[in-house]
Amino acid sequence: MAEHKYDVLAIGNAIVDIIGRCNDMFLVKHGATKGGMRLVDAETVKAIYADMGPGIEISGGSAANTMVGVASFGGSAAFIGKVSDDEFGGIFAHDIKAAGVSFKTAKSKGGAPTARSLVLVTPDGERTMNTFLGVSPELNQGEVDLAEVRAAKIVYLEGYLFDRPDAKAAFRTAATEAKAAGGQVALTLSDSFCVDRHRAEFLDLIKTQVDILFANESELKSLYKVATFEEGARLAKAQAKIAVLTRGAKGSVIMSGDKAVTVGAEPVKQVIDTTGAGDLYAAGFLYGHAAGKPLDICGRLGSIAAAEIISHIGARPETSLAALAKKKGF
């Protein structure tokens, strides 16, 4: 088996976040479910933006955030996703490359704009996302460079990709190719509403192609249509090779075969913005796993990265996660 060039390669939506603060009433007024991610059309994104307060623009995208996290830990990471040649596309491409992530997907010319998500942060630090995908769904199978996919120890796929019909095929092909080249496949369920839209396909993937499943509590409950975390965990343990279940302030549970490891959340002085908590937890876990660390260490690295990201605005780390991990004794 050839040496793998990347620790992790991700395929996902390439998004710029427009982050603003609002109160709970604003969410009600615009029909957004607190804590969730919903897809909106160009008119809706325009209407919400016109009504919301001043914003800050920071590159985002779930799997893209995770890759930036892996690179910040010192791992080698690559990202495949579609932007347009507009100013937001320029921002996204600059930021991910400047963070040390390989990003080679060609920009589309004209047509739909680069994806953007209005991230509304309420006073409790919770984030609610309204995403206009723009050009992102136009990533087609031919643009997923299979030589790059085969060069990764772990291929990481975001569930949000399933909201794009054409991307499903690319998703499955990438998974097959990665495994044929001796790599592993990781999947994050992304959002409980996303799970609701694609439950059958996710369940099939988990049984057949996925080596590492990431899910938070609400995604897990949605996946198995169960009322409690414990019921969901029992089913995930039976079906997934490795199930990484995150529970916010309650920490995480990692299960693999007979093993079940519980990891506490890192203490945080003040939760400013939860955007990217799951993305960065995945970054720490994947970085550790690619380096051959045991599951409890992978979980601790995930907790450290998640704690960094929720202590400031935006889903991209503001400090070196490698330095942070070192300070914590890793």
Place this chain on the structure above:
Amino acid sequence: MAEHKYDVLAIGNAIVDIIGRCNDMFLVKHGATKGGMRLVDAETVKAIYADMGPGIEISGGSAANTMVGVASFGGSAAFIGKVSDDEFGGIFAHDIKAAGVSFKTAKSKGGAPTARSLVLVTPDGERTMNTFLGVSPELNQGEVDLAEVRAAKIVYLEGYLFDRPDAKAAFRTAATEAKAAGGQVALTLSDSFCVDRHRAEFLDLIKTQVDILFANESELKSLYKVATFEEGARLAKAQAKIAVLTRGAKGSVIMSGDKAVTVGAEPVKQVIDTTGAGDLYAAGFLYGHAAGKPLDICGRLGSIAAAEIISHIGARPETSLAALAKKKGF
């Protein structure tokens, strides 16, 4: 005299800041003078951006920041400045209006892009700016709505405007119209290099049209080509009606006729990013002055706003300055 609709109206460059962290060597490599603002062309801004780390985009522009500050204190504010109908223009227009500032200048179609400034923040919190003005210089005299200018108690002009030949005429016309309508004219010298480029004209304006002069220590020294703050202050006191001289951590000195008031800087836990310190000091001062407060109170309000802005990334307030002032007993 008619009732004034605005407490303050500003004319300035409409800029989106791209803020990133760097070390001192990066500034040396790119020939930037630490702490300064320099104008760069499209190629230079592209080259520096390609070399710098990940960024955060936040609306900026010196006088625009000041108007957002005035509005945050609860004052009525307006801004005149030129953006293009591109994505950065959309960001600028949204953010300033969402902050409660009246902004009616028409966007240009096609042509030069909206202005952007690469704001490089070193570990000591100091900011160094590389500004590509783009479409901003295309604001012409006809676009400075004189009815709006006459409707302001104070018209605030940024020195940076003098870097645009056509804007000088607009600048003088606005000053004349404002005074004829019973308003006052305020000028900020913006930057020591800017002062160096336009010294003679600034000196003439200060003697003839300016009611309130804002300058920091290096701008003051540059204006009068003197070695010490004290020498500069003596000259400013003799020539300006009201001279508001800021000294960073040393606070500020306000002089008017025989009076000289010294105001201490507000304590700050940690200086994160000095971008906008002078802009927000001016906001507090102008808000207080428009409300008829004595000079020492105007200075305190300036210090409070400056302390808020340097305690986080970006030059737009993250909390209500009205609430902050109230908490401090105003």
